[in-house]
Amino acid sequence: MIFFGLYLSLIFLSLGVGLYPGLKKLYPDSDPLLVVNNFLFYWFIGDLIFRFFFQKLPVMDVKPLLTLPIKKNKIINYVLGKSTLSFFNFLPLFAIVPFSAILLYKQYEVSVVLTWASILIIAILIINFLNFIIESKSAETELNFLPILIISSVLLGLDYFNLVSFSQLTGNAVNAITAAPYLISIPIAILVLIYSLNFKSLKQKLSLDEALKVKETAVNSSNLEWTKKFGSAAPFLQLDLRLIWRNKRTKSSVWMLVMGLLYGLIFYPNPSPTFSGEFFYIFIGIFITGIFLMNFGQFIPAWDSKYYKLLMSQNIKYKEYLKSKYVLMAASCIIMFVLSIPYVYFGWKILLVHFVAMIYNIGVNTYVLMYAGSYNRKAIELDKKAAFNYQGTGAVQWLVGIPLMLVPMLIFALLNWLVSFEVATATIAILGIIGIVLHNKTINLIVKKYKSAKHEMISAFDQSN
């Protein structure tokens, strides 16, 4: 995280330093400041989206403070004030300060530069507080990221097709304010308004009965009798299906499937040879048929972390527990393959490669994920929002991605290049089939691994609960 922060700071710093000379070179006839102002709109939108996904609402456990002699207004002001100290607000300064310095050096009027910098800082704060409003409004739903994506694409679309040129409007507004600094009262007023909106909504949430109110939804139960076909794994399969359908975190990963399914459309219609080589078929094949497998499998057994002690002391054989996970993952691969059949439109080879990728996923990647799962030590918060939620992610999740994707890609690419497409495809299929044939042996091996990690997992999950 620190490296990422440093990296971003460096990028913004070089942006701030290089912007003026860069723009002078690109548009020698226009004033770089005016050009920058015309681009501010895109920055604002980008900043808002970026924050939506990565900046968290300022969290504070206020319940213990409520009974202490502290004014509620003070608590709220403190929480909101603290949020202005976020790294996201300081990041743009790395660009704004050097750029302003260069402007001053280039003999711009001091008042113009100061006004310009103040406008940007106010804008950053507006975005900061606007993000909280958007986030708290949309935090309840699974598809929480859709509204902001739709709104910003509509805005960008209107701008792009010149129906309403927001970039021009933003540019003109900033120009007008720098020309007449007293107009800065307008953005300040907006900031005050947004701040007070936040203040109001927080204050509403700050009474005890609001905080203690438990949202209750009537349960929609289905008895899932059809799972009985899977014998002793059936109760766990039912449990997993309910787990997926009844918790925020898992439910939105179901929506990720839809997005993943469309992933091939980025590559296959692309006529450029870099993206349409056979090499990409296997990448997309593994990805599409395995997207649920990877999303779900990487957190085995952390999904059950909240009640892991129950599972470990109940009358349960580890093998059946893991087998039900396997059945679920394998079934998802088959379903995803069937759904990806329309890609045959782009060529029969694609369908063939998707098919062998499915076999590989079922026969190899399922085991790799379950094995890696025995190293999971982080509990999962099931009721937190899901998309772009990295809670519970550790080094295991990043490391396991390498063998999952890279190994089949390398094997395929190498054989396809050295021998032939047929041999490459067949090899991937055979690897998968070997895995399926050796199912019992492999599962037993994984069970052993889980057994030896049992106590460590229990105590780790217990601590993070």
Place this chain on the structure above:
Amino acid sequence: MIQASQISKTYGKTTVLNIESLEIPKGQSFGLVGNNGAGKTTFFNLLLDLINPTSGQITNNKVQVNKSEDWKPFTAAFIDESFLIGYLTPEEYFYFIGELRGMNKADIDSFLKQFEEIFNDEIIGKKKYLRDLSKGNQKKAGIVAALIGNPEVIILDEPFANLDPTTQIRLKQLLKTLTENNSATVLISSHDLGHVTEVCERIVVLDKGEVVNDIKTSEETLKELEAYFSA
């Protein structure tokens, strides 16, 4: 039924449990009392193989618990809310435990009939998730689930905490009949001296991980315990 010998658990330099020898015969109702940090839950966790002992061993019906899983079919426990599955309804949870213990839906339905009084119409058929139930109702569901499938060893940590007075009385009745009827061995821990003396025929007092008293319950037991804890 249960035999602990030389069992100890140490975290770093603190020893949280150190029991020379403890034997609980079949069909006994066994109570564990002690202040916070006395080692009650640690003992239960060791018995359920949820933590590894630093030394010694526990056998449950001659099965050494950290060597074999064969004690699981006849042992059931409710230690804390991590024994509940929050996103299930109570019925679904009971059915799930039932499956694990070889009882089908109909078996469970008739099994649940006897708890109608305890459930007090707040648990069954409410279409609520366990995570949305009150603490007391969660506890009721957890305790009842631990009784599914007639286990021979039942372990309940603080079963009376969070329960309303009526349920406390009913639960005491229930626990007494358990050891009478099918000679189940019942292990409970409690901070409430009155409840344990009423339910248990034997009470062991733990202090800082060691057994300081082992009492066969009689008329004077409550007074004796109160004297010990107020000293």
